[in-house]
Amino acid sequence: MNKSQQSNTRIDWVGSSCRLLGAISDEFKTTQPFAGLTIGTGIHLEPKTVALLLTLRAGGARIVATGNLNSTQVETVGFLRESGIEVFAETTMDSNVHGQSLGRILDEKPDILLDNGGDLFARYLDNPYQGLIGGTEETTSGRIRLEPLRDKLSMPILVINDSPIKQFAENKHAVGQSIFESYMRLTNRATNGKRVTVFGYGACGQGVAACFRAAYSTVSVVDTNPVTTLAAHFDGYATPLRRDAIKSADVIVTETGATNIITADDMPDLKDGVILMNGGHFPTEIDVASIKSSDMVKKCVTYPEEGIESLHLSNEHTVHILGAGHMVNLSGPRPLGNSIESMDIGFALQARCLERVAQTRDLSQGTQDCVVPVPTDIDARVAEDYLALNR
Ligand SMILES: NC(=O)c1ccc[n+]([C@@H]2O[C@H](COP(=O)([O-])OP(=O)(O)OC[C@H]3O[C@@H](n4cnc5c(N)ncnc54)[C@H](O)[C@@H]3O)[C@@H](O)[C@H]2O)c1
8 A cells, every 4th residue: 555654843743733723723814813913922932832823823913933041942943934933032041142032022013922921021111112002921920020010011911820721731730740751751760669759739749749649659748838738738648847858758859939949958868869850940949059069069970961960979878960950841851841732721822812912902901901810701712622622
């Protein structure tokens, strides 16, 4: 039998897996909510974002896109440019270089902004221009940054992370799965019988704890909030005191959003062979710098391709750090991040919120719609659409 064959890339795989965005894209081709509008975006340039940007373009938008610090993927930039999307982005850890890319986006005077961390809206206020309708902000950190600027911005800005759907679909379930997947991917070690301590029992920590428990680990939880700790107790986890948890853990995962959860002061208590990994946004939850420069470290062995550093200590214990303390699900070999489905849902919320902002362009807007959660009717619609696709 002579079957035709085709060889596709990961971008194609991700695109074909984003079923919600695919359906919205088909609808937008007819409804054209962004006809005549330019959308400026500042969000990670990686394959899942391609599906979102192509959906917005199907709705008639001209797109000018940049990424975020240290996450721009070269193949994604090439693909977007070939698809006719204007990209101003470099793969860089230098915030000045990245700042120039953000400036290039605002030079195009977009009608709508899709922001991630508040960079674009905050810069817009430095040099405002006529015609900005509003937009979206992806993260909690962006919401915290933009909230005090409400009076100055005074335009509709919808915060995606404040949707309950985002909280459970991404933060709880997808982060839990991808942190667990990262442990397996980087270490190739078993989870069975391991004592895993999760610091932080918010949405992300709940997912991490559940995934390790489901993989036959003995999981304990440490959280500074006694009510949250009680919730972990009722969920069946051990809730030892911090020091006891550290002493007994084979694996420690930080998921708090706070800093200095594990520091050099904890080193005498760390069990021999312990694996330290962080899932929180900032690489400051495990104080890797103070740990590595501690007098207790005799030798540091790195496995650069694997994203593992092993510290041999003066007490003959060895401590392994994954991903240098950065978000482990974006570290190490072939980092994939959160599941496509969770991002498909989050980006469907993005597409619907941007459509809503475009629809309100002729209404006079004030601070009442500025930096607010996703409207509940959009949450309901995205939930119904996802369920319908999965029945
Ligand atoms: N890796 C990813 O893909 C990904 C995705 C989404 C969010 N995040 C990040 O994960 C982190 C946690 O997010 P969340 O939504 O679960 O936050 P959350 O605010 O819901 O939960 C954080 C929990 O940590 C606890 N905590 C704070 N300080 C602590 C300390 N010193 N010791 C122990 N517990 C402490 C808090 O009481 C709270 O219960 C954030 O940094 C967030 O940005 C990562």
